[in-house]
Amino acid sequence: xxxxxxxxxxxxxxxxxSSVTFSSIAATYTDLIIKASARCSTTDHGVNVSFNGAxxxxxxxxxxxxxxxxxxxxxxxxxxxGMNNSSYTANTFSNFEMYAPNYTSSSYKSMSIDxxxxxxxxxxxxxxxxxxxxxxxxxxxxxxxxxxxxxxVQYSTFYxxxxxxx
Amino acid sequence: MAAGSTYTPLATQTxxxxxASVTFSSISGAYTDxxxxxxxxxxxxxxSLRFRLNGDTGSNYSATYLRGDxxxxxxxxxxxxxSGYACDTPGNTSFNLMCIFHIxxxxxxxxxxxxxxxxxxxxxxxxxxxxxxRNTAAVTSVQFALGSTFPSNNIAAGSTFTLYGIAAA
Numbered sequence: 001x002x003x004x005x006x007x008x009x010x011x012x013x014x015x016x017x018s019s020v021t022f023s024s025i026a027a028t029y030t031d032l033i034i035k036a037s038a039r040c041s042t043t044d045h046g047v048n049v050s051f052n053g054a055x056x057x058x059x060x061x062x063x064x065x066x067x068x069x070x071x072x073x074x075x076x077x078x079x080x081x082g083m084n085n086s087s088y089t090a091n092t093f094s095n096f097e098m099y100a101p102n103y104t105s106s107s108y109k110s111m112s113i114d115x116x117x118x119x120x121x122x123x124x125x126x127x128x129x130x131x132x133x134x135x136x137x138x139x140x141x142x143x144x145x146x147x148x149x150x151x152x153v154q155y156s157t158f159y160x161x162x163x164x165x166x
Numbered sequence: 167m168a169a170g171s172t173y174t175p176l177a178t179q180t181x182x183x184x185x186a187s188v189t190f191s192s193i194s195g196a197y198t199d200x201x202x203x204x205x206x207x208x209x210x211x212x213x214s215l216r217f218r219l220n221g222d223t224g225s226n227y228s229a230t231y232l233r234g235d236x237x238x239x240x241x242x243x244x245x246x247x248x249s250g251y252a253c254d255t256p257g258n259t260s261f262n263l264m265c266i267f268h269i270x271x272x273x274x275x276x277x278x279x280x281x282x283x284x285x286x287x288x289x290x291x292x293x294x295x296x297x298x299x300r301n302t303a304a305v306t307s308v309q310f311a312l313g314s315t316f317p318s319n320n321i322a323a324g325s326t327f328t329l330y331g332i333a334a335a
Contacts, residue, residue, distance in 0.1 A: 004173050004175055005172070031203060057288070058288035060234060060235065060236045060288050060289075060290070060291060060292050061234060061292060062232065062233065062234025062239045062293075064239075069239040070234070070239050071233075071234025071236055071239045072234075072236060072237070073236030099203075099264070099266060101203055101326070102205050102261075102326060107205075107260075107261035108261060108262065110263065110264040110286060110287070110288065111264070111286065112264055112266060112284055112285075112286040112292070114284070129234070129284070129286075129293070129294060130286070131285075131286030131287055131288040131291070131292035132286070132288050133262055133289065163330075165175045165178040165203075165328040166175055
């Protein structure tokens, strides 16, 4: 069996958590994928993604909220629409996927993030595509996801996969 | 997922020197879908990563894209062009562009082939793009180059392309 799309680690929250970290990520793979299903304890829906503890990134996104679309650029990896929040219909969670190629390379680290929140309501729905870049040449060894405010609620799930090109 | 049957690495290329194009050929029909992960820079300029299937240089491709450049969300399309879009997002001389490129149901011989590209370059743009190749042949090769003139500029040394096979069962 090809050693690819391998589950490296997972975390299903049995209680709320202020952040989720995958640490000591081995350099075994070529690319990394995170898949998350999350909900926030507050009325915010952004998720901060941090590699090796860093907070500064280049980011461009495009988003739609059910009535309009837009695009913006900022210097962090706060991903709007990364999770449903406390104002959403009960029991609804987001879908979140991040792809980070060549995470051990000596080049800058690019990443692609897709998020969706859906609520069966006219408000609070959000979908976004994000391009991120961390201008460092060291390998990624840890990834932390942190809610914009508050905590991830119980039953939020986070999976880290490794993709290997050989 | 079935053991050993999906997300199987079929081939990978890391460019040792700049190249006008990158080709995966002799692709078997053993899988359901194909995915190419590309992380690239270009020698000069700023061009989208384009593709051709089975070496077809005819005006048999079309595409519709959705993109955001940091200030505006927009959509556009091309009809009857000579290459499809692996991603609409342009590259640059840094290794900022990553592209996730899907070819769905590539080995069937009854339908035209649809592809889905997802491009990310935090310095320029992010996008999703669908392309259509109006041909019913099974896909056995895919060629990538930069820009509509295929190529408009070279792909830089150090760029990586990996082809994966996705099996439904």
